Amino acid sequence: MRLELREVVKRYRSGTETIRAVDRVSLTVAPGELVALYGPSGSGKTTLLLTAGAMLRPDSGAVLADDRVISALPESKAAAFRRDNIGFVLQSFHLMDSATIADNAAIKLVLAGMPPRRARRLVRPWLERLGLGERHAATPARLSTGERQRVAIARALANDPKILLADEPTGSLDADRSRDVLRLLRDLTRERALPAIVVTHDPEAAEVADRTLVLRDGRLTDAGTLPRPVGSGTGP
Amino acid sequence: MIRLAGLRIRALFGFYAARIRQHPVQEMLAGAGIAVGVALVYAVMVSSASITGSAARVVEGVAGHAQLQVTARSDQGFDQRLAAEIRALDGVEDAAPLLRSNVMLVGPDGSRSTQMVGVSPTLAALGGELGPILADGDALGTGLAVSEGVAESLGVASGGSVELRADGRARMVPLSVLSPEVGGALAGSGAVVTSLRLAQRYANRDRRVSQVLVQTISGRRPAVERELERLAGGFANVTGVDAELAALRQATKPNDQSTQLFAAIGVMVGWLISFNAMLFTVAERRRFVTALRLEGASPRQPLTILGFEALLLGVLASGFGLLLGELLVRLIFDDVPDYLAFAFPVGSGRDFQPSIVVLCFLGGVLAAGLDAFYRGQAESREEIAPRTGRFLLWTALAVVAATTVVAVAVPAVTIVGGITLAVAAMLVMPVAFRFAAGWLERVTGSTSRLNMLSVALMELRGPTTRGVALTAVAAVAVYGSVAIGGARDDIVRGLDSHTRQWLSNADLWVTTGGQDLMINSFTAPDLDRLRAAEAVAAVRVHRGGFLDIGDRRLWLIGRPVDSPTMIPASQMLDGDIEQATARLRAGGWATASAAFANERGVEVGDRLRLPTPTGARSFRLAATTLNFGWIPGAVTINNRDYADAVGTVAPSALEVDLAPGTSAEAGRQAVEAALGPASGLTVQTRAEREAQYYDFGREGIARLDQIAALLLLAAALAVACALAAAAWQRRPRLAALKIQGATRTQLWRAMLCEAGVLVAIGCTVGLTLGVYGHLLAGRFVRSATGFASPFTLQADELLLAGGFVAVVALAVSAIPGWFAAGASARASFSE
Known part of the structure; x- marks a missing residue:
């Protein structure tokens, strides 16, 4: 699947002021391509990610998945699209404290209507691949931060997504763990031919990404200021 | 600083x-x-x-x-000359006679049973706050003086007239209103005040008084007391002026204890609500x-x-x-x-x-x-470890066992057991949580129909302090409601059953009409004329009144010897009902409430000595009974023995059997016609009298109903607030689930399921321990009150208590839950 943003604009009102969080951004992410998106705080990275994932509707422009406009879907259809096609990895994990790791990973499948027992069986291979197979019955409280992030990745991948979006996936991890997670994301992206956008502050991401972009004041620019940029992100 | x-x-x-x-x-x-x-x-x-x-x-x-008083042993009172003799005693500073008589007032807006107090000018000399006011003829007016509240309920203004029914006669009397400043404490009470002379006339107690208050000269009280005993001569009681308060405390004690237990449970619920927050x-x-x-x-x-x-x-x-x-x-x-x-x-x-x-x-x-x-x-949000949960469960079981042992051994401390069982309900919660979540998970694991319940269960698998505290609010409130409410319902059923049996003796009842125990005597109407009425098959004379013995204001009942039922079967405890009935009819025998008989150390066949208005009399005990719905207890003799003992043939009720084929309404009209237009008596059908008694029986325990309802409402709202607050606090996680593809409706349903499971666990634990608490509380109530209150489980009452908390909590929390489920996806990035 190819992910495409066309002239996307998203505005916010702050008091009497209107802020353009995303300003005429156009971006195409090819299947198997991992894009690292950098930018200072408040630059609009999260808004861009939410818009790309059909969580926010743009004020103008469009988001397309394989030429299908997903940015105009009504809420219930957008939710179904996310559930079936998008894997989100969040910095804060947002795992359910009392649920097991298997339950956390299987939540999307259960939301999609799969019986819980079957959903748990289906996510086992993912947990094993992520090194959590032995601990599938543990609760998140017993895991390290890195392990929790891997549970969040397992949850994102459980529905076999066609698009991968990640918000600061290494924000809570040490350098070694960060590298592991980023490489895992790159491998998965390539292996499953997923278009992926990773919002990050981590310079390591630039090493694994196919393209590196920077968002400033809602606009995409090239990555010239990054430490060791890889790829040739030029925007649309 | x-x-x-x-x-x-x-x-x-x-x-x-x-x-x-x-x-x-x-x-x-x-x-x-x-x-x-x-x-x-x-x-x-x-x-x-x-x-x-x-x-x-x-x-x-x-x-x-x-400091002292001489009180009559019946509503017939005693000769007022005794007051003069008392005042003349050496060592007596002053003495004031009173006549107290139960009457009924009927006004345009309603009627009211109340006590009429006739006071003499000598009352002022005793120095009481109310004495000078009550003895002031101007304040009292020329008729009855009542409080503002009483006048209002009757619909009569000061200076108007009210119908006074006393001693079986009705008459219009002028009414004046005591202002709060003038009447002080008495103005707040329902009593009506008049001069002694008028009270004697209205109550048809010419030159009779029911009480003489005695002030002794300092240091002379023992001697005066002996002299009073001599003057009373065994037909009146000599006691301290506060003896009536002791009797009142005795009568209200079981109700107070039950109410206090409820309040204690209310405190626990309140604290849990606060703890939750x-x-x-x-x-x-x-x-x-x-x-x-x-x-x-x-x-x-x-x-x-x-x-x-x-x-x-x-x-x-x-x-x-x-x-x-x-x-x-x-x-x-x-x-x-x-x-x-x-x-x-x-x-x-x-x-x-x-x-x-x-x-x-x-x-x-x-x-x-x-x-x-x-x-x-x-x-x-830390999970309570399974080991801790098991420890708490064993502790809860130990608490329940200890409560049972103590309640069986010493019923009087069952009230404390009511609180310890509530504590046990809280301790049981972590294991109940695990058990319920595990069971539901097995049920929902293989189906896709209950997916939102499955999502809810994922959140609930491990019991947290917060979850346990939340369910404990529902559990303790439901427990209290079921335990005390169940005991209360047993009492009501027992009283109703007794009432039905008691009143089934006659088709019509002729009384002074008040909501009382038929203890107000009246001058008998022309019974021959009544019996001669075409619709009437038989008329029997029932007599009754109070008898103060120690701290007990006993109900003395004089049953008609020709009555088909001398003792309601539901009240029998020790003794054979056939034999006891025969003995009561024969005379010289009595039945007594078990608590009173035990207090006097009397068993069936023994002699029971009663201080009656005509002196001490002995009756042999034919049976022991429950207390006929009157907490201080009851003694039953036949109506002839009653007339001899109390010294009056005045009935306090007439039981009328109607001729076959006569409707109750036609019978009532015939009896009213026979009594004549000047009669102050009330004729009621059995159904009307029953309805009045049902209200009467429920009134005594109405406070329990009120607190139970308040407690359940507070708990339900608190659980709803806690659920809503929990949902609101969880918005970032809900937003994260939205990002994963959950719809708002799915999240809302999952939250409702979670709330439903939490409340259901709380209510189930509350109901279970509540039923056990009901069993213990019922036992306590029977021993403390002597009421016939057989243990009965009522499924609808249980469902009502649990269902009320569940429905209100879910309904109220559903609204903020819906808004929380609409959390913006951005919220998941905020942590």
């Missing part, structure tokens, strides 16, 4: 103001929990104290410096403490801040709770129970006791302190 742990008071206030700004809902919920507990305890304590307190004020206000901010408070320590705060400073905040919360919430309690007292608990008013001088006046205010206030502050202590100790 005052500093605590080096912190200025102003800074401490500032910290608390910041906290309220940050967490207004949680703080409000915490305060509301404490306020609910304080309000319930305050209202119950004040209203209980007010019944005896108002009676004490009336007694003290009338009796003044009198505190748990929402445990993590944030711990971060706050850590941050303060990192900034260089001493170890005492964070504790001082938390303690100060608890103190402020406790003070504010307790103050609010006292106001709420006062509101409850004024709006809901302000009724004077008629079931006491015809027997004791109770009023509706308030009895302000500073000790109650201080106790409730300190209790509220202490509860806030306990919450704060916990807040510094634990992590609310």
Whole structure:
């Protein structure tokens, strides 16, 4: 699947002021391509990610998945699209404290209507691949931060997504763990031919990404200021 | 400048103001929990104290410096010349006679049974607050003087006339209203006052009085008491002036205990509500403490801040709770129970006791302190380990076992058992949680139809302190409602059953019409004329009255020898009913309430000695019984023995059998016609009398109903608030689930399922322990009150208690839950 943003604009009102969080951004992410998106705080990275994932509707422009406009879907259809096609990895994990790791990973499948027992069986291979197979019955409280992030990745991948979006996936991890997670994301992206956008502050991401972009004041620019940029992100 | 742990008071206030700004809902919920507990305890304590307190004020206000009294043993009173003889006794400073008589007042807007008090001018000499006023002819007017409330309920203004029914006659009498300033405590009571002369005329007790108050010269009381005993000659009682208060306390004790137990459970629910609210901010408070320590705060400073905040919360919430309690007292608990008013001088006046205010206030502050202590100790979202859960379960079982043993061995302490069982309900919760979640998971694991329940169960698998505290609110409230409500229903059923049997003796009842135990005697109408009425098959004379023995105001019943039923079968305890009936008819035999018989050390066949108006008389005990719905107890003899013992042939009720084929209504008209238009008697069909008795029986325990309803409502709203707050706090995680593809409706349904499971666990535990509590409470009630109250489980009542909490909690929390489920996806990025 190819992910495409066309002239996307998203505005916010702050008091009497209107802020353009995303300003005429156009971006195409090819299947198997991992894009690292950098930018200072408040630059609009999260808004861009939410818009790309059909969580926010743009004020103008469009988001397309394989030429299908997903940015105009009504809420219930957008939710179904996310559930079936998008894997989100969040910095804060947002795992359910009392649920097991298997339950956390299987939540999307259960939301999609799969019986819980079957959903748990289906996510086992993912947990094993992520090194959590032995601990599938543990609760998140017993895991390290890195392990929790891997549970969040397992949850994102459980529905076999066609698009991968990640918000600061290494924000809570040490350098070694960060590298592991980023490489895992790159491998998965390539292996499953997923278009992926990773919002990050981590310079390591630039090493694994196919393209590196920077968002400033809602606009995409090239990555010239990054430490060791890889790829040739030029925007649309 | 005052500093605590080096912190200025102003800074401490500032910290608390910041906290309220940050967490207004949680703080409000915490305060509301404490306020609910304080309000319930305050209202119950004040209203209980007010019944005896108002009676004490009336007694003290009338009796003044009198220390002794001579009281008649029946409503026939004794010769008023005795008052003059008493006044002439050596050592007597002064003496004042009174005539007290139960009457009925009928006005355009309603009728009222009340006690008429006739006072003489000599009352003023006793120095009581009310004496000079009551003895003042101008204040009393030329008829009856009543309180403003009574006049209002009758619909008669001062200077108007009211129909007075006394001694079976009706007459119109002028009415004046005592202003609160003039009437003092008496103005708040339902009693009506008139001059002794008028009271004697109205009650048809010419030259009779029922009480003489005696003030002795200092140091002469023992000698005077002996002289009074001699003068009373065994036909009147000589006691201290406060003897009636002791009898009132004896009559209200079981009800007070039940009400206090309910209030104690109310306190637990209130504290749990507050505790719940505190748990929402445990993590944030711990971060706050850590941050303060990192900034260089001493170890005492964070504790001082938390303690100060608890103190402020406790003070504010307790103050609010006292106001709420006062509101409850004024709006809901302000009724004077008629079931006491015809027997004791109770009023509706308030009895302000500073000790109650201080106790409730300190209790509220202490509860806030306990919450704060916990807040510094634990992590609310931490799972309670299975091992801890098992330990708590065993502790709960031990508590239940110990409660059972103690309640069986010493029934009087069952009231404490009511509280320990509530504690057990809380201890059981973690294991109940695991069990319920595990079971539901097995049920829902293989199906896709209950997916939102499955999602809810994922959140619930491990019991957390917060989850347990939340369910405990529902559990304790339902437990209290089922346990006490069940015992209350047993009493009602027992009383109803007794009433049906008791009144099935006749088709029509002719009485003075009041809502009482048929203890008001009246001059018999022309019975021959009544019997001659075409519709009437038989007329029997029932007699009854009170007899004070020790602290008991016993109900003395004189059953007609020709009655088909001498003793209702539902009241029989020890003895054979056939034999006892035959013996009662034969005369010389009595049945007595078991508690009274035990107190006197009398068994079936033994001689029971009663101090009657005609002197001490002995009856052989034919059987022991329950107490016929009158807590102090009852003694039954036949109506001839009654007439001999009390010295009057006046009936207190007529039982009328109708000729075959006569309808109750036609019979009533025939009897009313036979009694004549001047009669002050009321003719009621069996159904009407039954309905009146049902109301009467329920009135005594109405307070329990009121508290049960308030408790359930408070618990349901508290659970709803806690659920709503939990949903609101969880918005970032809900937003994250939305990002994963959950719809708003799915999230909302999952939250409803979670709330439903939580409430269901709480209600189930509450219902289970509530049924057991009902069993123990019922046993206690039977032993304390002597009521016939067989244990009965009523599924609809159980479902009502549990269902009410569940439905209200779910319905109220569903609305904020819907808004929480609509959380913006951005919220998941905010942590």
